[in-house]
Amino acid sequence: MTYKEYRHITENLQKYIAQKNNARIVQLLDGLHAADLAEILDELDFEQALYVIRLLDSDITADIIAELDDDLKEKILESLSAKEIAEEVEELETDDAADIIAELPEDKKVEVISHIDDKEHAKDIVELLRYDEDTAGGLMGKEFIKVNENWNVLRAVADMRKQAEEMEKVHTIYVVDDEDHLKGRLSLKKLLTTSTKTPIKDVYNNNIHFVNVNDSADEVARIMQKYDLFVIPVVDEIGRLVGQITIDDVVDYIKEEAEKDYQMAAGISEDVEADDSVFQLMKARLPWLIVALIGGFASVIVLSGFGNAMNQYGTLFFFTPLIAATAGNVGVQSSAIVVQGLANGTLTGSVWKRLIKEVSLSLMNGIILAIILLLIGKFLLGHILTGFDLKMAITVAISLVSVIIMASLIGTFIPLFLHKRGIDPAVATGPFITTSNDIFGIYIFFTIAKLILGF
Amino acid sequence: MTYKEYRHITENLQKYIAQKNNARIVQLLDGLHAADLAEILDELDFEQALYVIRLLDSDITADIIAELDDDLKEKILESLSAKEIAEEVEELETDDAADIIAELPEDKKVEVISHIDDKEHAKDIVELLRYDEDTAGGLMGKEFIKVNENWNVLRAVADMRKQAEEMEKVHTIYVVDDEDHLKGRLSLKKLLTTSTKTPIKDVYNNNIHFVNVNDSADEVARIMQKYDLFVIPVVDEIGRLVGQITIDDVVDYIKEEAEKDYQMAAGISEDVEADDSVFQLMKARLPWLIVALIGGFASVIVLSGFGNAMNQYGTLFFFTPLIAATAGNVGVQSSAIVVQGLANGTLTGSVWKRLIKEVSLSLMNGIILAIILLLIGKFLLGHILTGFDLKMAITVAISLVSVIIMASLIGTFIPLFLHKRGIDPAVATGPFITTSNDIFGIYIFFTIAKLILGF
Numbered sequence: 001m002t003y004k005e006y007r008h009i010t011e012n013l014q015k016y017i018a019q020k021n022n023a024r025i026v027q028l029l030d031g032l033h034a035a036d037l038a039e040i041l042d043e044l045d046f047e048q049a050l051y052v053i054r055l056l057d058s059d060i061t062a063d064i065i066a067e068l069d070d071d072l073k074e075k076i077l078e079s080l081s082a083k084e085i086a087e088e089v090e091e092l093e094t095d096d097a098a099d100i101i102a103e104l105p106e107d108k109k110v111e112v113i114s115h116i117d118d119k120e121h122a123k124d125i126v127e128l129l130r131y132d133e134d135t136a137g138g139l140m141g142k143e144f145i146k147v148n149e150n151w152n153v154l155r156a157v158a159d160m161r162k163q164a165e166e167m168e169k170v171h172t173i174y175v176v177d178d179e180d181h182l183k184g185r186l187s188l189k190k191l192l193t194t195s196t197k198t199p200i201k202d203v204y205n206n207n208i209h210f211v212n213v214n215d216s217a218d219e220v221a222r223i224m225q226k227y228d229l230f231v232i233p234v235v236d237e238i239g240r241l242v243g244q245i246t247i248d249d250v251v252d253y254i255k256e257e258a259e260k261d262y263q264m265a266a267g268i269s270e271d272v273e274a275d276d277s278v279f280q281l282m283k284a285r286l287p288w289l290i291v292a293l294i295g296g297f298a299s300v301i302v303l304s305g306f307g308n309a310m311n312q313y314g315t316l317f318f319f320t321p322l323i324a325a326t327a328g329n330v331g332v333q334s335s336a337i338v339v340q341g342l343a344n345g346t347l348t349g350s351v352w353k354r355l356i357k358e359v360s361l362s363l364m365n366g367i368i369l370a371i372i373l374l375l376i377g378k379f380l381l382g383h384i385l386t387g388f389d390l391k392m393a394i395t396v397a398i399s400l401v402s403v404i405i406m407a408s409l410i411g412t413f414i415p416l417f418l419h420k421r422g423i424d425p426a427v428a429t430g431p432f433i434t435t436s437n438d439i440f441g442i443y444i445f446f447t448i449a450k451l452i453l454g455f
Numbered sequence: 456m457t458y459k460e461y462r463h464i465t466e467n468l469q470k471y472i473a474q475k476n477n478a479r480i481v482q483l484l485d486g487l488h489a490a491d492l493a494e495i496l497d498e499l500d501f502e503q504a505l506y507v508i509r510l511l512d513s514d515i516t517a518d519i520i521a522e523l524d525d526d527l528k529e530k531i532l533e534s535l536s537a538k539e540i541a542e543e544v545e546e547l548e549t550d551d552a553a554d555i556i557a558e559l560p561e562d563k564k565v566e567v568i569s570h571i572d573d574k575e576h577a578k579d580i581v582e583l584l585r586y587d588e589d590t591a592g593g594l595m596g597k598e599f600i601k602v603n604e605n606w607n608v609l610r611a612v613a614d615m616r617k618q619a620e621e622m623e624k625v626h627t628i629y630v631v632d633d634e635d636h637l638k639g640r641l642s643l644k645k646l647l648t649t650s651t652k653t654p655i656k657d658v659y660n661n662n663i664h665f666v667n668v669n670d671s672a673d674e675v676a677r678i679m680q681k682y683d684l685f686v687i688p689v690v691d692e693i694g695r696l697v698g699q700i701t702i703d704d705v706v707d708y709i710k711e712e713a714e715k716d717y718q719m720a721a722g723i724s725e726d727v728e729a730d731d732s733v734f735q736l737m738k739a740r741l742p743w744l745i746v747a748l749i750g751g752f753a754s755v756i757v758l759s760g761f762g763n764a765m766n767q768y769g770t771l772f773f774f775t776p777l778i779a780a781t782a783g784n785v786g787v788q789s790s791a792i793v794v795q796g797l798a799n800g801t802l803t804g805s806v807w808k809r810l811i812k813e814v815s816l817s818l819m820n821g822i823i824l825a826i827i828l829l830l831i832g833k834f835l836l837g838h839i840l841t842g843f844d845l846k847m848a849i850t851v852a853i854s855l856v857s858v859i860i861m862a863s864l865i866g867t868f869i870p871l872f873l874h875k876r877g878i879d880p881a882v883a884t885g886p887f888i889t890t891s892n893d894i895f896g897i898y899i900f901f902t903i904a905k906l907i908l909g910f
Contacts, residue, residue: 033682035681035682035683207486224706225703225706225707225710226490227488227490228490228701228703229703230685230702230703246683247685247702247703247706248680248683248684248685248702250706251679251680251702251705251706251709252680254706254709254710254713255680255709255713258709258710258713258716258717259795259799261713261717262713262716262717262720262791262795263791263795265717265720265721265791266720266787266788266790266791266792266884267784267787267788268788268791268792272792273792273795273796273799273801274792274793274795274796274801274802274809275796275801275802275804278812278815278816278819281792281812281816282816282819282820285785285788285816285820286820286823288784288788289781289784289785289788289820289824290823290824290827292780292781292784293777293781293824293827293828294831295780296774296776296777296778296780296781297777297831297835297836299773299776299777299780300773300774300776300777300836300840301836301839303772303773303776304770304773304839304840307769307770307773307841310765310769310772314762314765314769314772315759315762317758317765317769317772317775318754318755318758318759318762319751319755320772320775320776321751321754321755321758321775321776321779321893321897322748322751322752322754322755323751324776324779324780325747325750325751325754325779325783325889325890325893326744326747326748326751328780328783328889329722329743329744329747329886329889330740330744332721332722332885333721333722333723333740333743333744335721336717336718336720336721336723337718337721337723337727337728337729337736338729340714340717340718340728340729341728341729341730344714344728346728346729346730347729347730354729357733357736360733361733361736361737361740364733364737365737365740365741365744368741368745369744369745369748372745372748373748376749376752380752381752381755381756384756384759385755385759386762429721430787431784434780434783434784435780438776438780442776
């Protein structure tokens with residue numbers, strides 16, 4: 001759908017809602033995809049969106065609600081009764097249903113589930129609610145096709161037909177034993193070209209990728225990406241087939257994680273979007289700014305400790321932002337490489353090897369930057385800055401190299417340390433690294449200056 | 456495969472290669488997935504990896520090469536003759552084949568293509584090589600199943616069988632007219648439950664998502680994610696079906712883009728990984744450091760312009776890193792929200808509305824930070840810093856609020872401006888924003904100080 005079509009539909013929809021012209025609304029929205037409808041409703045006021053949700057059939061509104069922005073979704077769910085929500089989730093596949101119910105307050109959860117007529121569906125949802133959202137259990141759905149290895153082809157086909165009726169799309173046929181343990185998969189081709197009396201046992205493929213219900217969502221994403229899988233079966237602790245994960249849910253997960261990491265690196269502590277309210281954005285942005293401000297005070301105190309240099313070597317103080325910024329930049333670079341390396345498994349070898357690599361890299365970068373600094377110092381700054389002589393230029397250059405090495409070590413070490421402690425190393429990038437490198441960088445700079453210049 | 460299994464196989468493999476025990480190597484690697492084999496070869500020396508590639512059959516080595524890390528892949532391809540490469544790509548699906556050939560030097564490309572025996576395959580690859588890698592054409596493959604709307608079910612099924620022989624997996628059956636224009640898709644269920652004489656025209660579904668061959672990869676990813684698609688057909692400028700994109704390739708694209716954005720935000724200008732050589736890492740990291748260093752000189756010059764304040768108000772200079780760091784942090788936050796908003800379409804409304812929102816947000820954040828600053832100033836810094844009186848504290852506080860507003864405006868405006876100019880706004884985050892905000896922040900700070908304190 002083009003932007004123009006969106007605008008056209010949205011404008012007409014708002015008009016019809018104001019007129020309470022229900023027939024026209026239904027006609028206007030007929031045949032649109034739930035994902036498009038969700039985008040249109042996201043543009044409306046809450047009351048308007050609720051009006052449309054209450055008007056349309058639950059077979060389409062269920063999918064719309066599942067696709068809405070979190071804020072609007074939350075408000076809509078607050079306004080709907082438990083019975084209304086139950087009607088919606090009845091229409092959804094178990095994973096989407098569980099995602100919606102998981103967002104409700106505890107007592108409303110129970111009430112909604114009690115209103116679901118299909119008891120099998122309700123049972124599946126209750127099971128899914130048990131799992132943490134960032135695990136295979138949290139990503140999987142209960143819709144899949146399985147056949148018993150002891151059946152013959154005829155019985156398997158008949159049973160599959162029955163199972164498939166309730167499913168949107170069949171991707172893979174799983175084979176289990178009498179205790180429901182996952183044994184393998186069955187190719188449709190094989191099934192259609194084998195005599196009906198053949199036991200499934202003789203025709204299935206036991207070479208199958210699967211994940212455990214407690215595996216992390218990251219691990220699921222890694223495996224599905226590595227082996228180019230569209231679906232993957234999920235087994236419980238004793239190998240019983242309990243669910244299936246489809247790649248579309250993993251794509252959403254990968255996107256969300258990437259956005260979260262990006263925001264964390266930028267010092268945004270909560271998942272926000274550009275169209276969130278000023279208050280929400282403030283809540284996400286203020287915490288790191290406060291931390292950084294307190295770090296800033298530390299640098300003020302460090303600097304004041306070298307205040308006696310100001311009389312003779314005041315020019316040094318002009319260089320503090322340069323030193324601090326370089327320390328920050330180098331630290332962010334180092335930590336970004338470590339964070340990504342940890343995430344995608346390219347960070348091999350020992351911590352020591354990594355630190356040595358960083359030091360040699362920093363030494364090379366530092367020396368090149370120091371040479372640039374000396375050249376600019378000689379040909380440009382010498383004329384502008386009073387007191388910027390060769391001795392001071394060398395002081396700044398040596399400090400620059402030292403600070404770069406220090407900054408890269410901190411940028412490398414902190415995420416590795418956090419990772420070892422089981423903390424997401426992504427929190428260490430951005431403001432945290434920048435702030436600590438500012439402080440240490442300034443301290444090193446003035447300490448070296450004190451040694452060389454003597455004050 | 457567990458880490459232990461990897462280690463075990465890798466160690467034995469190295470032993471057998473040293474012994475040139477080919478039988479043992481083949482036996483050890485038999486039945487492993489190409490993705491696992493690629494991971495194992497990535498751990499070996501180049502000579503060892505090449506030995507294994509030359510030893511194994513091209514039906515498996517083709518897939519291995521497609522999965523190798525870029526560096527090793529490049530070296531392997533350099534060492535293989537055009538004829539050897541042709542044998543490999545002959546085994547691959549067209550999109551993977553084209554990706555490999557695209558990396559060869561121009562003359563070797565032509566030679567490899569001339570060695571491909573299957574002329575149809577060669578023609579498809581040549582077509583794919585025409586497209587930019589970040590477009591739908593660059594992502595698509597030529598393997599798909601299509602039937603003519605004028606055929607009946609019987610003929611369609613017979614033709615599909617023939618087409619499917621060459622494909623790994625059938626996802627969707629596309630329907631085209633006599634001129635190959637995409638008309639819709641056919642459900643397998645419908646096909647199997649309809650009488651063999653029914654024309655396809657009467658049974659196909661014309662509700663189908665598709666992309667144009669020149670659409671950007673971002674657009675493809677957006678559409679597939681939005682509608683939860685596993686495959687999407689690609690049409691040319693006049694609507695003819697020319698290819699199909701599978702979600703696994705889009706997942707790889709999404710991951711790569713996210714990593715690139717993350718690295719750009721961290722001031723890393725080339726796509727590198729933790730295990731790349733020191734020289735490669737230096738090439739990726741040095742450019743932004745040089746830019747930032749030159750920005751640092753600008754801040755030195757700005758500061759030196761206020762050097763006359765040092766006698767009476769030297770304490771001000773202790774606050775420059777605090778002001779600069781806050782400006783940098785705020786700018787990075789603002790730009791990250793704009794960059795993400797542009798990427799995922801949540802950035803709605805006019806530029807002015809966005810700037811006004813940023814200003815109100817910054818005003819609130821700034822005032823809170825200023826209050827913290829005044830409190831810390833009164834109860835802590837006043838005792839430590841000589842000359843830090845109320846007047847100076849108010850100077851720093853007012854500067855802080857002003858600098859935060861300025862920083863958020865720059866952080867918002869620059870990516871919006873770049874986006875409008877058709878430049879990827881992600882380049883603007885990180886060091887670029889931090890550096891410019893440092894300079895402006897310091898300038899504003901001392902200008903305000905000059906006005907209030909008078910020097």
